[in-house]
Amino acid sequence: MLAYPNPIYAGRRQTPRLIRNGLFLAILAGATCYALLHYAAQMDMFDNVILIAGAIGLAVMALSWTVLQPLSLGAAALSLAAIGLYRGQLDSADHVFLLKYFLSSQCAIMWMGLSYWGATVLYALGWLRRATSWMRLGTRAAWAGSLFGLTGLLVRWFESYLMGADVGHIPVSNLYEVFVLFSFLTTMLYLHLEQHFGSRQLGLFAMLMVSAAVAFMFKYGMGAHEIQPLIPALKSYWMKIHVPANFIGYGAFSMAAMFGAAWLLADRPFFASRLPSRAWLDELSYKAIALGFVFFTIAAILGALWAAEAWGGYWSWDPKETWALIVWLNYAAWLHARLVKNVRGALLAWWSLAGFVITLFAFLGVNMFLSGLHSYGSL
């Protein structure tokens, strides 16, 4: 990644990182080995590979972005606490205080949503008053929301197994669950950018997008939050990687759109005094789209491989596939225009907003208006 001018976090690098990193790696390695040895009977080769790859991925990410260490350990501790409190009974959520109000997945997800809304309000206050102290609170609230969100997803994963050994599955299988994932991933992408770029001025923009997602999730989720058993076509290890990769892409594209909007607003004095320079906004849009493009490409490839296994062909011109292709072609054209034709400015900003509309249609519109093989995320 680039060397950003980074006034906020510059002073923090002197902590004794070696010990902390070492401790984190030791805990991670220990937990992975424990899982591999203790649950060997329940796991097949793919589970083992995914577990080990996941652990290595987390280690690499948490070494370069150390805040992930307390986040992942915190979420793990809360999830283990929830698992302990459940005592193997789903009904414990009705009478155990901590589960009933904090740790059961549905509660944790509610807290995630409330924290993200709170973060948006705090960022907005700080942004309007140009007060760093409020924005710093916004960052805290966003981190708290992410902790709750990750815990909620992990506990939900466990709860699905409490519903029946054959029901259990990773919580990325329906629209409600992927909205939680989307909110979490988009916030994490923003927080990463905030830390590396060293400015909280875009917090309001990114968290507005997340807040909208949370609002939709709450409204829609009121009837659809219950854990459902998987239909046969979804019972595949591909789901574990295809869906998250897709949502990193969606999250990055939606952030790019917000940065595009910020770019368009940045010529007014009111906004100009509260936003990074246009050159930076342009650069951040590019970075978001480039990152999204990488993950979206990988997700599409994983989807093709999965389709080849489940539907008998790597490509079926199913509406969801077709729209994924449209999204991909659109951003490919965007990148060509920027990188090769050196197009800059308003055109790209508007284009990234239009790209978001296309992405949104591919994500939601296809499920609402078109029918096809991808019918699990129906509204």
Add this chain to the structure above:
Amino acid sequence: MKSLLDLLRSMRFAIAILAVVAVAATTGSILEQSQPAVTYVGRYGEFWADFFMLCGLTDVYHAWWFITLLAFMAASTTLCLWQRTPAMLRDMRSYREQKSIASLRKLEYSAEFDLPADQTLQPGLASYLTAEGYHYKHVFTHGGGSLLAARAGAARRLGYLLVHGAMVLICVGGLVDGNVLLHGSYRASMTIPEGGTGNVALVQQGDHVLEQPLPFSIRLKKFRIEHYANGQPKDFASDIEIIDGQHTEDVTLQVNHPYTYRGVTLFQSGFADGGSKISLRMLSNGVSNAISGAVGADLPLLLNGEPATLELSELRAVNVFDKDDVPGKAWNSRGKPGDHTRDVGPSLAFRLRDKQGQSDEWNIFQRRIEIGGAGYLLIGHRAALEPAMRYLRLPVDVDGSIATYTRLAQALNDPKARAAAAVAVASKAGDKRLEDTLRMTAGVLLEGFSREGFRTLTRNAPDASVGRLYMQLIERAATLLLKDDADPRVLRDALAAYSDTVEMRLPALFAFDSFAQVNATGLQVTHAPGALLVYLGCALLAMGVICMVFVRERRIWLHSAGGKLLLAFSANRNNPGLQAEFDRHAAAVAGMIRDESPTNMR
């Protein structure tokens, strides 16, 4: 020709073709594809249907113009690649050491330092470059100067080659599997009943179906469906035997677990009925006739003296319905399996076709179904022109039969029984004149009810209060028709059911007795020789995109001559972060000069 080539390889064309393919793909996803012509005419009118079909919009992804677009995309990418690869490879290896000092000075990021006498700092700078991840080349320049030309991130250009090469591979593979470049790939389906053998699959092509012979035969030994606790299907699996001449192979196919044999891949895709044995009873005019046959068969029968055909269309062994008494879901409800849904047991759908060829649809359930605390037998019926299926609820007696209903229906259709019941109702009045009136009224009401159900009340009663009175009279008369103490609730339900039967004009009633299920498996059979190209392309694409986005190509030149050190820096993409990176390098170089300078040596 030259101008065509120029157009094809221009970036403007490349961006345009990406956009055009995107728009074309959009039309295909919005207009439903590969439907029979009738559907389009029905939905959009004849003119538009003709227009769509003329333009190939009803099967966009196989239309010649869409394939041409894809071919153009592939051609444009190929030309770009062809044109740029040599320069790219050259650039990847080049250190650009020939760049003139004047042009280096003009770069956006350059700085000049004073060197202490006779110092070149060459070893220190070289190790700095290596530490920063740069490769460098050392050359002497004309004026007796020394130049370190360094580069990092050559993988970015490799990424470019990989991505564009991958797109060509994927397009070629896709065109092979789309039967454009070669013939022989297919995606077909076949249905095999349990115990049956098949060696021909069917390919749907627009309106018609083509036969695709397979190089081997498949025998279905057993088809299995597993269910979750709430009745929802969990997994479909087929135990099949592949028969290839003398060689046989036992294989189990499951959803998401295909099997490839001799380049042909078999997928579990669905299931169908393989001719399950059904036995049911037809009840008309108090006579019960047993009928039996297999699903898919047409059974001739006599319906109220008229010849008719019964076509058994579908057997469902499991019917999962939402429970009707579920409280609203709370924000934290969990909905364990079976909380909201229940399996109401097997059902049978059939059509009853009369001799004019008119048919109506039926759907009957085998087991009694609890509704509001009482048990009913459900019979669904939809006449030819009715929009939706209506369900008749027959009340079930304690012993599980529908005897109360059948006895009531028979008695209502028997004039003698009706007259007797009318007399019996009236006899309890005590007053002679009232008795006569009551007997007559009850007689008229019962006769009317037997013909047209509860409608007779609205026809005969002048107002609602009289209607209620008549209703009571019918209920009491019905009790007497049965000549015994029937459960009042069952009786009321039986009256309602009779009324519905009359209103729905059901020629007979049917009861679903038993069945022996025979399943058929639905398989997809594909042969995709282009798939390997596509997968290879996908792997290269993923690697290439990662290289292009995450690797930045950067160059540094350090030229020292005549007591001056020139630092110049450039990157493949200008961005506001470069200044900070350049400042870092400049500070490092300045630091080295300071450390090496004689003042520091003391």
